[in-house]
Amino acid sequence: MQLIIKNLNKQYGNGVHALNNVDLTIDKGMFGLLGPNGAGKSSLMRTLATLQNADSGTATLGDIDVLNNKDEVRKVLGYLPQEFGVYPRTSATDLLHHLAILKGFDKSNERKEMVNYLLQKVNLFEHRKKAVSSYSGGMRQRFGIAQCLIGSPKLVIVDEPTAGLDPGERNRFYNILSEIGEQTIVILSTHIVQDVRELCTNMAIMDKGKVLYSGTTDEALLQIKDRVYEKSVNKDELPQYQSEFKVISNKLVGGKPQIHVYSETPLNSGFTQAEETLEDVFFAKLNELV
Structure with a gap:
């Protein structure tokens, strides 16, 4: 499966051309999206995550029209934004169950098995009864990955995921992302070059809404x-x-x-x-x- 983006444009009311004829082809695996603040990375991620409309262009995930068939995209999408809110005093288990129900998992036994598996995968099972709002930054990001993986998505988008994490948590987060990337398309949007070098084979560099480079990390170095x-x-x-x-x-x-x-x-x-x-x-x- 490929994610193919062609001539994608987005201009905001203040005149900022956040996406300027963006062309990208992304295969299964880890794909790094590099750029400074204001480069257009988050605008691209929000568009692909069906949170905002593009002005023009196309984006297809396999045979799904990403821009015009948002409900189908959401069924196969996992999204971890730069910041995400949680319900106060709600445990990790309860919150994952709630999110799974919203994604259409109505059978309690199936849902319980999936929630326990995801909490074990991100090493939070022993903390499953604690409120997510009490988690450290790294634990909260790992919970974010768990909610991303509900329903075995075909596309996972993570936006600036390691900002503020200590080295130990950052390494744990890397390992989880690498495992996910073996099975699905994972887009890692970041301004931290080391993240892309350590995790990704393919990458793009954006600035001022334009793609300045797209290819492998090795080709970039050449x-x-x-x-x-x-x-x-x-x-x-x-x-x-x-x-x-x-x-x-x-x-x-x-x-x-x-x-x-x-x-x-x-x-x-x-x-x-x-x-x-x-x-x-x-x-x-x-x-x-x-």
């Missing part, structure tokens, strides 16, 4: 292979380097700025060749250097 150089500079030298070179990014290392520069020819003058990273690709695309 675009800048052997063309990234780094150098530590003084803070007052940054403007000069930015005017003379194609500076991809700069960050503090040991309290001193370290710049990454894109160059198709070898650089001397204290530059050393750096191992290209997906973060370099990301910033090079945003800065229109490649």
Whole structure:
């Protein structure tokens, strides 16, 4: 099954063109959607999750018209938004039962078996009687994945899922997402490059509503292979380097700025060749250097 998006457009009343002729083909597995805040990622996710209408274009999931057959999409969709609310004092078990009923699971025995399985899958079974509102951030995100998986969806969308998680919870979340991606289409929308590099084979980079790159992570790295150089500079030298070179990014290392520069020819003058990273690709695309 594929998710095929063609010429998708969405413009809001304030004039922001959130989606600008978006074309993507997404196969089963983990697909990373990278972009800064305001890139259009959440607009795309909300459109695919049937929460808002597009102005024009098409999106099909297998033989389902995503934009015009929303009820059919919702039957096979799992969605974890960036923030989601829960009922106060409602336990994880009760809330999953409630959500399963809303999805059409009327048989109590079948529903109970599924709820227990999902809670075990996300390692929350021993906390099943606690109110979800009392969960830590990581536990709540794992509960979010559990509710995503009700009914074995064919498309799972997760929007900025690891923001605020500690390293341990983040790793547990990665492992769960990887398992899901073996069976279904999983779209991971994030601005954290490491998430995409560690989890996804295929990816896209968006900015200002447009797709700047779509392909594999390895192909993305090949675009800048052997063309990234780094150098530590003084803070007052940054403007000069930015005017003379194609500076991809700069960050503090040991309290001193370290710049990454894109160059198709070898650089001397204290530059050393750096191992290209997906973060370099990301910033090079945003800065229109490649």
